[in-house]
Amino acid sequence: MLELKNINFVRNGKTILNNINLTLDLKKFYVITGPNGSGKSTLAKIIMGIEKPDSGVIIFNGENITDKTIDERAKMGIGYAFQSPALFKGITVYDLLTIASGKKINKKEACNLLSKVGLCAEEYLNREVSNSLSGGELKRIEIATVLAKSPILWLFDEPEAGIDLWSFQNLTDVFKEVSKASKGTTLVISHQERILRIADEIILMENGKIKKIGNKDEMLKSIFRGSCPKGAKVYE
Ligand SMILES: Nc1ncnc2c1ncn2[C@@H]1O[C@H](COP(=O)(O)OP(=O)(O)O)[C@@H](O)[C@H]1O
Ligand SMILES: [Mg+2]
Incomplete structure (x- = not known):
């Protein structure tokens, strides 16, 4: 459903994305992980259209969208969440939610979206989107805005940022439920093992390249084996 072909992105003489080739299938849950500065957010921005690649082609549902x-x-x-x-x-x-959906939605539809992300809808509809909402609540609302658009491909860049561990654990469940129910493909950038564990496929980036891509089980093994100190025994 999404195909990136030979994507290159260079800024100030620095190669930020180096010949990226990637194909995403319909209805799968992908997680991109890798060190800071490896190009993950840039790749997401190129898929959304916030940045233009210097060369390469992006195909979405058979159409060239470069x-x-x-x-x-x-x-x-x-669709993507507000960063x-x-x-x-x-x-x-x-x-x-109305702005996000791009059309008039009634209160019942809005309530529906909020309950999907685990918020007690009545309580939240008339609340101001302000600091009076907790980080976890804001993240859920953010996910609901993406749901409102009902996208075929939805992207999240580090949804764990800025929320506490407890809210985060619940958020992982929300992700799992919502992606299962959605008709599309989910692409999440994350460092969190909890998110990695709900992926179908994990994409590992390093230095502007895709170092490895594979199913969750084999990728988790190699990622965690890779982080073991030299000589340490690997328990599987
Ligand atoms: N528009 C830009 N101009 C210059 N440098 C950029 C630009 N966008 C990203 N970078 C640099 O590219 C590298 C990769 O950034 P980023 O994609 O945000 O990495 P990640 O999300 O994996 O941490 C970083 O070194 C960053 O500073
Ligand atoms: Mg980033």
Whole structure:
């Protein structure tokens, strides 16, 4: 459903993405992981259309979208969460969901979206999207905004950022449920083992390249074996 062919991205003489080739299948849950600065967020931005590659081609559902804008891609079904949940003065959770969906949705539909991410809807619809919401609540609302768009491909860049461990554990369950129920493909950038464990496929990036891609079980083994000190025994 998404194909990246020979994607290169160079800035200030530095190769940030180095000949990336990647094919994502429909309905799978992918997690991209790898060291800071390896190019994960840049790759996500290139898929969304926030950045343009210097060379290479992006095919989405059989169509070349390399030159399409963010809006055009969004209309075609590529959705992503607001990177750091934006706080809007005077905007309620209901307003935000309406804006995200791009059409008029009624309160019942909005409630539905909120219950899917585990929020007691009635309580939240009229709340302002502000600091009065906890990090975990904001993340859930963020996921609900992506759900509102009902995308075919949805992207999340480090959803664990800025929330406490307890909220995060619940959030992993939300991800699992929502991705199972969605008709599309999920692509999450994360360092968290909990998120890696719910993936179908894990993509490991290093120095602007895809170092390895494979199913969760084999990838987890090699990632955690790789992090063992030299000479340590690997228990499987
Ligand atoms: N537009 C840009 N101009 C210059 N350098 C950039 C740009 N975008 C990303 N970089 C650099 O590219 C590298 C990869 O960044 P990023 O994709 O954010 O990595 P990751 O998400 O894996 O931590 C970093 O060294 C970053 O500073
Ligand atoms: Mg990043």
